[in-house]
Amino acid sequence: MSLLATKDLTIRFGGHVAVNAVTCSFEPGTLTAIVGPNGAGKTTYFNLISGQLRASEGTVTLDGRDLSGASASQRTRAGLGRAFQLTNLFPRLTVLENVRLAVQATRDGDHKRGLNLWSVWSDHKALTQRADEILEAVAMKDKENEYVANLPHGDQRKLEVALLMALEPKVFMFDEPTAGMNAAEAPVILNLIRKLKSDKSKTILLVEHKMDVVRELADRIIVLHNGTLVADGEPAEVIASPIVQEAYLGVAKEATA
Ligand SMILES: Nc1ncnc2c1ncn2[C@@H]1O[C@H](COP(=O)(O)OP(=O)(O)OP(=O)(O)O)[C@@H](O)[C@H]1O
Numbered sequence: 001m002s003l004l005a006t007k008d009l010t011i012r013f014g015g016h017v018a019v020n021a022v023t024c025s026f027e028p029g030t031l032t033a034i035v036g037p038n039g040a041g042k043t044t045y046f047n048l049i050s051g052q053l054r055a056s057e058g059t060v061t062l063d064g065r066d067l068s069g070a071s072a073s074q075r076t077r078a079g080l081g082r083a084f085q086l087t088n089l090f091p092r093l094t095v096l097e098n099v100r101l102a103v104q105a106t107r108d109g110d111h112k113r114g115l116n117l118w119s120v121w122s123d124h125k126a127l128t129q130r131a132d133e134i135l136e137a138v139a140m141k142d143k144e145n146e147y148v149a150n151l152p153h154g155d156q157r158k159l160e161v162a163l164l165m166a167l168e169p170k171v172f173m174f175d176e177p178t179a180g181m182n183a184a185e186a187p188v189i190l191n192l193i194r195k196l197k198s199d200k201s202k203t204i205l206l207v208e209h210k211m212d213v214v215r216e217l218a219d220r221i222i223v224l225h226n227g228t229l230v231a232d233g234e235p236a237e238v239i240a241s242p243i244v245q246e247a248y249l250g251v252a253k254e255a256t257a
Pocket residue numbers: 013018036037038039040041042043044045
């Protein structure tokens with residue numbers, strides 16, 4: 001069974017069909033890039049999957065469970081993890097406090113054992129240990145005591161990926177993760193995604209305009225055009241297909257060449 005699947009997923013804004021009957025499934029151990037020209041429906045498709053928008057028609061299932069009626073936070077708890085350009089960060093807390101809170105959120109069950117000083121202490125130790133591991137993974141251990149509000153933009157975006165990792169989702173969703181980053185910052189985020197990709201239990205969805213990034217990271221590409229799924233397959237094959245060349249004319253012609 002596919003981990004994540006959308007069936008006939010559709011949304012209309014007035015008379016405009018932004019996502020049109022998209023049926024697609026996503027497997028663990030695969031990074032799928034979602035590409036298409038501006039306004040093709042990529043972000044809207046993400047919003048429908050993560051629950052920011054409710055579909056006019058169609059379903060979203062995760063592990064066979066129908067999440068179509070679930071709120072965004074219920075979907076997060078079910079295992080859909082989406083990086084939200086900085087809106088998930090607590091700017092007045094430190095880096096370590098942010099990560100620890102995210103770890104704590106996932107281990108909520110462990111904290112309902114009643115007041116037992118030993119368990120409070122050992123939980124605290126375990127949380128800090130896990131937060132430390134995550135900070136090592138994103139190469140931010142040296143910044144753990146800094147206030148998030150004082151971090152440069154690139155570090156804030158890195159921290160956002162760290163928080164996502166702390167939630168241990170089954171599905172990672174990235175919408176243009178390097179947008180607005182400078183040349184030094186972007187490779188750090190791409191490295192993190194590469195690292196996540198090496199964990200074959202993870203399903204990764206990536207909306208990305210930059211074709212060099214797509215070429216390097218994607219195991220599979222799906223193409224949306226006017227809200228419709230128009231191509232799906234191996235990266236080389238999809239990039240070379242006439243439909244992609246046509247869809248990208250004037251948008252990424254030189255990047256696909
Ligand atoms: N809340 C909304 N209300 C009305 N129209 C919307 C809304 N959200 C998206 N749209 C429209 O749906 C279409 C798809 O938009 P979407 O942002 O999903 O495209 P995209 O492929 O992500 O584009 P880009 O690459 O520019 O980010 C566009 O025509 C957009 O104007």
